[in-house]
Amino acid sequence: MSRYLIPLIAFAILIPVFIIGLDPERNVNELPSPFIGKPAPTFELPTLKDPARSVGSANFEGQAVLVNVWATWCVGCRQEHNFLLQLEESGTIPIYGINWRDTRPEALGWLEQLGDPYVASADDRDGRVGIDWGVYGAPETFLIGADGTVLYKHLGPLNWPIWERDFVPLLTSTEVDR
Amino acid sequence: MIPEIGHFALILALALALVQGVLPLVGAHRNDATLMGAARSAAYGQLFFVVIAYACLTYAFLNNDFSVLYVANHSQLSLPTMYKVTAVWGGHEGSVLLWILLLAAWTVAVGFFSKRLPDSFVARVVGVLGLLSIGFLLFALLTSNPFDRLSPAPADGGDLNPLLQDPGMAFHPPMLYIGYVGFSVAFAFAIAAMLSGNLDRTWARWTRPWTTVAWVFLTLGIALGSWWAYYELGWGGWWFWDPVENASFMPWLIGTALIHSLAVAEKRGLFKSWTLLLAIAAFSLSLLGTFLVRSGIIVSVHAFATDPQRGVFILAFLGIVILSALVLYAWRAPSLDSEAGFKPMSRETFLLLNNVLLVIATVVVFFGTLAPLIYEVLGVGKISIGPPWFNLVFLLPMLPLAFLVGIGMHTAWRHQPTSAIWKRVRIPAIVAVIAGVLIPGMLYGRFGVMVSVGTIAALWIIITSLIEPIRSWRRAEGAAKITPAILGMSVAHLGVGLFVIGVTLVSAFSIETDQSMRAGQTLDVAGHQFELRELRQVQGPNFSAIEGAVEIRRDGEFVAEVRPQKRQYLVQKNWMTEAGIQVHWNKDLFIALGDQLGNDAWSVRIQYKPMIRFIWLGTLVMALGGLIAITDRRYRRKVSA
Numbered sequence: 001m002s003r004y005l006i007p008l009i010a011f012a013i014l015i016p017v018f019i020i021g022l023d024p025e026r027n028v029n030e031l032p033s034p035f036i037g038k039p040a041p042t043f044e045l046p047t048l049k050d051p052a053r054s055v056g057s058a059n060f061e062g063q064a065v066l067v068n069v070w071a072t073w074c075v076g077c078r079q080e081h082n083f084l085l086q087l088e089e090s091g092t093i094p095i096y097g098i099n100w101r102d103t104r105p106e107a108l109g110w111l112e113q114l115g116d117p118y119v120a121s122a123d124d125r126d127g128r129v130g131i132d133w134g135v136y137g138a139p140e141t142f143l144i145g146a147d148g149t150v151l152y153k154h155l156g157p158l159n160w161p162i163w164e165r166d167f168v169p170l171l172t173s174t175e176v177d178r
Numbered sequence: 179m180i181p182e183i184g185h186f187a188l189i190l191a192l193a194l195a196l197v198q199g200v201l202p203l204v205g206a207h208r209n210d211a212t213l214m215g216a217a218r219s220a221a222y223g224q225l226f227f228v229v230i231a232y233a234c235l236t237y238a239f240l241n242n243d244f245s246v247l248y249v250a251n252h253s254q255l256s257l258p259t260m261y262k263v264t265a266v267w268g269g270h271e272g273s274v275l276l277w278i279l280l281l282a283a284w285t286v287a288v289g290f291f292s293k294r295l296p297d298s299f300v301a302r303v304v305g306v307l308g309l310l311s312i313g314f315l316l317f318a319l320l321t322s323n324p325f326d327r328l329s330p331a332p333a334d335g336g337d338l339n340p341l342l343q344d345p346g347m348a349f350h351p352p353m354l355y356i357g358y359v360g361f362s363v364a365f366a367f368a369i370a371a372m373l374s375g376n377l378d379r380t381w382a383r384w385t386r387p388w389t390t391v392a393w394v395f396l397t398l399g400i401a402l403g404s405w406w407a408y409y410e411l412g413w414g415g416w417w418f419w420d421p422v423e424n425a426s427f428m429p430w431l432i433g434t435a436l437i438h439s440l441a442v443a444e445k446r447g448l449f450k451s452w453t454l455l456l457a458i459a460a461f462s463l464s465l466l467g468t469f470l471v472r473s474g475i476i477v478s479v480h481a482f483a484t485d486p487q488r489g490v491f492i493l494a495f496l497g498i499v500i501l502s503a504l505v506l507y508a509w510r511a512p513s514l515d516s517e518a519g520f521k522p523m524s525r526e527t528f529l530l531l532n533n534v535l536l537v538i539a540t541v542v543v544f545f546g547t548l549a550p551l552i553y554e555v556l557g558v559g560k561i562s563i564g565p566p567w568f569n570l571v572f573l574l575p576m577l578p579l580a581f582l583v584g585i586g587m588h589t590a591w592r593h594q595p596t597s598a599i600w601k602r603v604r605i606p607a608i609v610a611v612i613a614g615v616l617i618p619g620m621l622y623g624r625f626g627v628m629v630s631v632g633t634i635a636a637l638w639i640i641i642t643s644l645i646e647p648i649r650s651w652r653r654a655e656g657a658a659k660i661t662p663a664i665l666g667m668s669v670a671h672l673g674v675g676l677f678v679i680g681v682t683l684v685s686a687f688s689i690e691t692d693q694s695m696r697a698g699q700t701l702d703v704a705g706h707q708f709e710l711r712e713l714r715q716v717q718g719p720n721f722s723a724i725e726g727a728v729e730i731r732r733d734g735e736f737v738a739e740v741r742p743q744k745r746q747y748l749v750q751k752n753w754m755t756e757a758g759i760q761v762h763w764n765k766d767l768f769i770a771l772g773d774q775l776g777n778d779a780w781s782v783r784i785q786y787k788p789m790i791r792f793i794w795l796g797t798l799v800m801a802l803g804g805l806i807a808i809t810d811r812r813y814r815r816k817v818s819a
Contacts, residue, residue: 004511007455008504011462015497017548018469020555022489073749078332 040067040142040150041132045122048099048107055096055120060144064151064171066095067142068118068158069130071102072110074138080157081114087163088117093171097121100130100138143167181246184234185325188275191227191282192315194220198285198308202301206373214301218289221304224311225282232279235324236266245331248272248324254337254749256720264348265338270472270488271324273351277468278314280352280359281307288363288388295384302370303363310362313495321488337749340721346406354399354426358464360392361429364436365461368454369503372510377450382443385457387808389440393433394804400426401797409757414690414768414785416793419568424547425467428540432460435536437804438529445591446526448518451511452533458503463540465496470547521593528586535582538575546571580635580678583671584642603642610638622687622788632682639675643668663810670803677796683789690785694775704786706767707731713780721745721754726780728758728769737767742782744771766790 044056068084070077088095097118099107104123111121124130133142143152151170154162198220205213235248239262244250252269253262261268267276285307292300318324341347367385371377403423408416417423436456442449469492520526545552546568588602614634619625647668650660660668689704700709711727723745730737740758747754757770765788772781 002508002512004451004508007458008501008508011500011504015493017552017555018493021551022493073334074336076336079328 036150036153038150039148040144041129043122043129043132045098045124045129048097048104048111048121048123051104051123055122057148059096059120060148062146064093064146065144066093066167067098067133067144068095069098069100069133069135069138069140069142070121071100071138072106073102076157077139078114080139080159081117083157083159083163084117085115086160094119098124098129098133098135100124100135101127143170180234180237181243181325181327184231184238185323187227187230187234188315188319188323188325191224191231191278192312192319194224194227195308195311195315198224199305199312200308201305202308203305203373206298206301206305209298211297214297217301217304217308220308221282221285221289224308225279225286228275228279228282232266232275235272235275236263239263239265242335243331244333244335245327245329246324247326247328250328250332250335252335252338254335254720256748257335257338257343258719261338261343261348264342267351267355268338268342271318271322271326273355274314274318274322275324276352277355277359278311278318280355281311281314281362284359284363285311288366292384299370299374299376302373303366306366306369307362310366310499313499317488317491317495321491334749337720337747340745340747340750340754341410343720343747344406344410346402347410350399350402350406352399353395353402357392357394357396357399357433358426358429358467360388360395361433361457361461361464363388363392364457365503368457369506372454372506372514375510375513377454377514379444379447382440382453383812386437386440386444387813389433389436389457389460390804390808393430393437394801396426396430396433397797397801397804400430401794401801404797405794408790409759410755414757414770414783414787416684416790419546419565421547422467422471424543425463425470428543428547429460429463429467431536431540431543432456432463435533435540436460438532438536442526442529446518446520447516448520448526449530449533451507451515454507454511454514456533458500458507462496462500462503465492465499469493469496523589523596523599524593525586525589525591528582528589531582532579532586535575535579539572539579542571542575543568577631577635580639580674583674584638587642587667587671588645602645606638606641606645610634610641613637618683618686622683624687626686629682629686632678632686636675636678636682639678640672643671643675661810663807663812666803666805666807666810668803669806670800673796673799673801673803675796676792676799680789680792680794680796684787684793687788688785690783692772692781692783694779695782696777696779701782701784703784704767705732706737706786707734708767708769708784710780710782713778716743718745720749721747723756724771724774726758726769726771726782730760730767740767740769742769742771761791763791764789 040057040060042057044054044058047053047055066087084095087093095118097120099121102123102125104125107121107123111118122129127135133140139157141154141158142150143154145151152166154166197216201213201220202217205211205216235246237243238246238249239253240259242249242253242255244253248269248271252265252272257265265272267273285304288307289300289304292303364385367381367388371381400423403426404416407418408414436453439449439453439456443453469489472488472492584603584606585599589599611634614637615625615630618629618633646664647660650665653659691701691703693701695701695710697710697712700707702708707730709729709731711729713724713726716723716725723743725741725743727739727741729739738760740760742758743756745754745756755770755772757768759769760767765786768783768785768787770783772783774780
């Protein structure tokens with residue numbers, strides 16, 4: 001065998017490694033969410049609209065909910081906002097918001113201007129609940145099952161194709177379980 | 179409207195890249211002068227449209243056009259203007275556009291500066307570069323269009339990543355890219371040589387200056403990144419063996435090997451196929467680096483917003499480019515090699531050893547970087563390889579290299595008796611050993627094996643690289659002076675020596691401590707007193723910060739006041755550390771604010787870093803050496819063939 005073929009062969013061996021590495025099922029950054037399948041961290045925070053009232057895990061009990069982490073400074077949140085409004089209108093699932101590292105006047109202005117898809121939004125001004133939930137960038141969306149476990153976590157803006165692909169199957173299967 | 183013009187210009191650039199990638203290659207194959215003539219005009223035209231596209235994107239940034247998704251994601255109203263300009267390459271899409279711009283610019287530079295080269299050769303080089311342009315333009319247009327619109331347009335953008343809002347970081351990517359892309363020229367020269375079947379010593383002479391320029395920029399780019407990490411990340415380290423750092427370091431190592439093997443190919447007509455392989459490898463590793471950074475295949479602090487679709491595209495492109503280059507190599511290289519040998523005591527031998535050691539070093543870095551992926555693919559489990567492994571294993575090839583440099587520089591081509599070499603280098607050797615053992619102990623009060631070895635190596639390289647320039651300087655008026663090529667080589671090696679000093683002493687004698695501190699408190703570190711006089715709130719254009727005023731004293735005498743900051747950027751809300759650093763030529767005093775601990779106390783990190791400036795000074799001197807070398811007159815001589 002010619003020694004001039006060695007580099008070609010060496011590179012050819014590497015290609016499958018890269019192809020496997022690209023497998024979309026494999027996600028190195030997915031700090032394989034320590035929460036999935038576990039009970040969602042409990043929290044209780046003042047609501048955005050009325051600081052005297054509070055919203056938290058207690059509100060979810062017995063039903064599947066979507067928890068969406070959002071902020072007015074987040075471009076991705078603006079992108080997914082229309083989707084959330086449509087989802088809310090469809091009545092599929094209640095959506096709770098965690099308004100993350102934001103200011104109340106700005107957040108209220110945003111909801112007024114763009115519409116409010118949330119049953120209620122928690123005011124997580126200093127990001128403490130965000131830390132408990134392992135949030136490292138907005139938007140992030142958690143699907144919480146009726147029994148209070150985290151079924152799925154999505155990073156980045158949501159849209160209908162992602163919803164159909166990643167969320168709907170989980171929703172129907174838990175429906176059956178119940 | 180303007181973004182659509184940019185998008186359209188990019189499409190036109192693709193059309194011209196198709197012309198540039200096909201016609202000249204066909205023309206060179208058929209020896210058709212008209213088709214070959216298309217090379218330069220197509221390249222100029224491609225650059226013209228790419229510049230328009232780039233200008234349109236810059237315009238969108240300057241005018242806060244948040245209807246452009248990329249602008250909305252990487253800029254913000256109160257972002258300072260300078261960073262609006264640099265934000266153009268602050269994200270994935272824009273940096274691909276920058277890559278395309280630089281590739282087109284390199285191509286035009288080759289077309290412009292190679293008027294003396296044979297037309298068929300230039301046509302092939304420009305054609306190959308055109309094929310590469312096609313790949314990158316398709317990549318931008320199909321998967322990473324920077325001109326995508328966002329509707330409705332947000333009132334304000336999401337801001338440029340605060341990490342990138344820094345002069346060092348702003349210019350790190352372009353420098354790096356000029357280097358990465360620059361290796362595509364050496365690559366194209368190699369492919370052109372294999373296509374034509376002509377590889378003689380003039381080929382090596384044409385390739386050398388291009389390779390050296392690319393290497394100089396890559397060197398500067400890596401150094402800027404290291405310097406930035408040092409003062410901005412707040413850790414005080416200067417190299418972390420992060421996969422993305424490694425991705426830039428591998429082409430650098432191979433590029434360095436290539437520069438040396440090109441010297442043999444030019445002077446002696448040897449190492450031909452080996453040089454071709456290195457030219458292919460340098461650019462392939464640049465592409466591989468891009469793939470690793472942008473596909474999300476490996477965990478890294480640098481990771482761009484990742485997208486499997488992009489990963490698939492780059493992998494396909496990289497596979498096509500590298501596989502076809504290597505197939506061509508397997509097919510054509512055997513006929514290009516000459517079987518001449520050389521004597522063991524000759525410069526050829528030392529350059530061969532240089533190449534072998536640099537390639538070993540690259541392989542080490544390569545497997546260290548890919549090990550987590552390979553382990554996972556083999557199903558052995560998830561692992562991560564840390565800096566301690568790299569620090570140790572990387573030294574194995576580098577240490578002998580450091581000692582060989584000094585001998586290699588003073589060994590003649592073809593053959594030189596061992597006694598003659600020894601006569602030249604014995605005094606430097608003795609001086610380096612004695613001084614290397616004594617100096618660290620005398621200055622820092624501690625002896626150690628590794629410190630001595632490192633210091634000896636550094637002094638040995640420094641002294642041996644100064645011999646030739648000093649001799650030339652002392653030579654009588656009118657006698658032959660040192661050529662820029664030799665001077666550049668000496669200066670670059672001097673830079674290596676300075677770098678080794680810095681690395682050795684920083685690793686051995688750094689002092690660092692993490693403590694909690696309250697306003698009014700004083701800490702004593704490395705013979706200096708650091709008094710945190712006050713903490714106050716300050717306001718920047720797009721951030722607010724806690725700033726500490728720290729007075730540094732030595733034996734009660736005032737040395738300096740530094741102001742470390744903890745910044746919170748208003749839009750993305752993330753915290754950034756701006757270390758307070760008091761710089762001396764032979765040491766840095768470094769203080770960074772960590773987290774607030776409550777009760778007004780802050781965690782602070784105080785460090786004493788001896789000779790750390792020599793790390794970056796050394797790399798600057800290396801780059802300077804490269805610049806001197808390319809001014810050599812023979813690169814501007816007319817082709818004799």
